[in-house]
Amino acid sequence: MKIAITSTGNSPESTLDSRFGRCSYFVIYDTESGTTEFIPNPNKEAMEGAGPASIQLVASKGVEKVISGEFGGKVKAIFDSLKIQLVIVNDRTMTIAHIIEMVSK
Amino acid sequence: MARPKKLRKLSNPPKIKGFRPIKPAGEVEPAPILLDYDEFEALRLSDYLQNNQADAAREMGISRPTFARIYKNARRKIARSFAEGAPILFQGGPVYFTSEWYSCKNCRCFFNNPDKDKPSVICPLCRSSDVHQCETDTL
Structure with missing residues (x-):
């Protein structure tokens, strides 16, 4: 199963990005092979529609779960229709490595 | 101008895209009948899950008479x-x-739990089953 995590930087030591649509990087983690892929978010500076555009990006990677700090108003209905699970983590200081360790248990 | 239609609440879209009849070879297929998602959901709630119409209407966030009308349309189309x-x-x-x-x-x-067919809910992060459903839509 593939999981997308929003990240502030492109290393496993960087922290979780609290926004979904305009996060700096997406981390695509594959639970079966244990590989991670860092994708810079092209919608970071978007004026509007960053959420739906980011959904297209992560959905095209085939993820089943998205972990972020917060999701905007437009995205939940689209994620529900795609059957992708949303996870909101309140602890903003959590690193990507720590989250990956938690989900791969 | 007619009053705009209230949006109907759905948990999941149907698993399949539609149905095709078994026909003798060579016969022309008539134009497909479009069954709306809300009509599908009405049929699923009242005939498959066997809810009564008042409960089913509440689940879709509409009034009971509206539900009855959608349901009637669904049966008519089928x-x-x-x-x-x-x-x-x-x-x-x-x-x-x-x-x-x-x-x-x-x-x-x-x-959230986007797939309603899976009723058992565990935390996707820490695998704990100590979860509870939020009363209202908090976001």
Whole structure:
């Protein structure tokens, strides 16, 4: 199963990005092979529609779960229709490595 | 101008895109009948899950008379498809998709359960089953 995590930087030591649509990087983690892929978010500076555009990006990677700090108003209905699970983590200081360790248990 | 239609609440879209009749070879297929998502959901709630109409209407966020009208349309379309041998396509309709939020007491994260067919809920982060459903839509 593939999981997308929003990240502030492109290393496993960087922290979780609290926004979904305009996060700096997406981390695509594959639970079966244990590989991670860092994708810079092209919608970071978007004026509007960053959420739906980011959904297209992560959905095209085939993820089943998205972990972020917060999701905007437009995205939940689209994620529900795609059957992708949303996870909101309140602890903003959590690193990507720590989250990956938690989900791969 | 007619009053705009209220959006109907759906948990999941149908698993398949539609139905095609078995026909003798060479016969022309009539134009497909479009069954809206809300009509599909009405049929699923009252005939498959056997809810009564008042409960089913509440689940879709509409009034009972409206539900009855959608349900009547759904049955009419299916009967027409059977009688005329027309394929059925599921699509469109005034709908929105939603799911319930849960919160985990162990790691204090929030998550939703987009697939209603899986009733057992565990926290996707810490695998704890100490979760409870949020009362209202918190976001």
